[in-house]
Amino acid sequence: MRLVRGALRAWRDSFDCGGRSVAMWFPGHMAKGLRQMKGKLQKVDCLVEVHDARIPFSGRNPVFQEALGVRPHLLLLNKMDLADLKEKSRILEQLKQEGLKNVIFTDCEREENIKENVEYCIMVIGVPNVGKSSLINALRRLHLKKGKASQVGGEPGITKAVLTKIQVSERPVMYLIDTPGVLSPRIGSVETGLKLALCGTIRDYLVGEDVMADYLLYNLNKHQLFKYVERYGLDAPCDDIESVLKRVALKLGKTRKVKVLTGTGDVNVIAPDYNAAGYEFVRTFRKGELGKVMLD
Ligand SMILES: Nc1nc2c(ncn2[C@@H]2O[C@H](COP(=O)(O)OP(=O)(O)OP(=O)(O)O)[C@@H](O)[C@H]2O)c(=O)[nH]1
Ligand SMILES: [Mg+2]
Structure with a gap:
């Protein structure tokens, strides 16, 4: 009941990026990767672009089209298990x-x-x-019953160079070439940057855990995804990130003892560790535990 009442409350309907600017999010290995990708293009029949299904329109790299657009292009929206795809037909139509x-x-x-592919390289x-x-x-596991050929990890920048081709099927013989993730050198807006960051595409410290946690809260409330309320023991949905992170910190024991000097002597108070709480909040979201989202 409390939740329903909460849902009728007015949430922020836009996010204030607080005068932030789009930072340098394009490390050197990406430029090198793109050069290597162009170099391999002659041997390639088709391109598969993988993007995050939670942001089908945000943060795709236009440079791919400019530099590699001479080959057929398939867009694969991955992590569909984390995405709210109620409006799939709208998304497909817009794409x-x-x-x-x-x-x-x-x-x-x-x-x-x-899905199965029928191309060769x-x-x-x-x-x-x-x-x-x-x-x-x-x-490769599905078609050849073979183990991992390319390293995987929860952070951006795991694959750092264009790899040699990896066989993934016997009939037809088919190879895939893994490449390093390449961000657009021109990320359209700070909000696009925040979407990319929430999806784990940009390193957290470049964007800042505090603003990411706030942007996450803004999105959860906007879409009335209130799982966080019960999980962190809040009384009701809340649009104030500091209050939410305080509850997260207390719930998860992310607190520090701080000595406070008063007129009558020192006292120890428990202070929430907002950074650690923010990190936990975002990490829990990324695992899908705060609900499926559509950020675009
Ligand atoms: N929930 C979910 N997680 C996925 C899915 N596919 C990959 N992941 C996870 O996403 C993270 C990144 O996967 P990678 O395969 O390393 O991503 P990449 O695109 O190769 O990344 P870079 O090499 O850094 O460009 C890992 O923690 C994977 O376990 C999916 O379909 N659903
Ligand atoms: Mg990789």
Whole structure:
């Protein structure tokens, strides 16, 4: 009942990025990766661009189209298990208007959702941490029953160079080329940057855990995803990040003892560790435990 009342409350309907600017989010290995990708293009029949299904429109790299657009292009929206796809047809229609007709949704943590490809040598491209290497490993496991060929990890920048081709199927013989995630050198807006950061595509410290946690809270409330209320023992949904992180910190024991000097002597007070709480909040969201989202 409390939740329903909360849901009728007015939440922020836009997010104040507080005068932040789009920081330098384009490390050197990405420029090198893009050069290597162009160099391999002659041997490639088709491109598979992997992107995060929670942000089908935000943060895709236009440079891929400019530099590699001479090959057929398939857009694979991965991590569908974390995305709210109620409006899938709207998303597909809008992508079609942008010229993207070949779009499939996948979940690389569960193999049955991986569609079969019929090409021979395919380059897998996309922004960091969307699941390019996971896709290659999952296809190889599925078709060849073979173990991991490409390293996977929960942080952006795991694959640092264009790898040699990896076989993923026997009939037809098919190879995939794994590539490093390459971010757009021109990220449109701070909000796009925040979406990319929440999806784990940009390193957290470049954006700041505090603003990411606040942007997450803004999104959860906007979409009335109130799982966080019960999980962290709040009385009702709340749009104030400091109050929420305080509850997160107390619930998870992320607190520090701080000595406070008063007129009558020193006292120890328990102070919440807001940074640690913010990190936990975002990490829990990334695992899908605060609900499925659509950030675009
Ligand atoms: N929930 C969910 N997680 C996924 C899925 N696919 C990949 N992941 C996770 O996403 C993270 C990134 O996966 P990678 O395969 O390393 O991503 P990448 O695109 O190769 O990343 P870079 O090499 O850094 O560009 C890992 O923690 C994977 O376990 C998926 O379909 N669903
Ligand atoms: Mg990788």
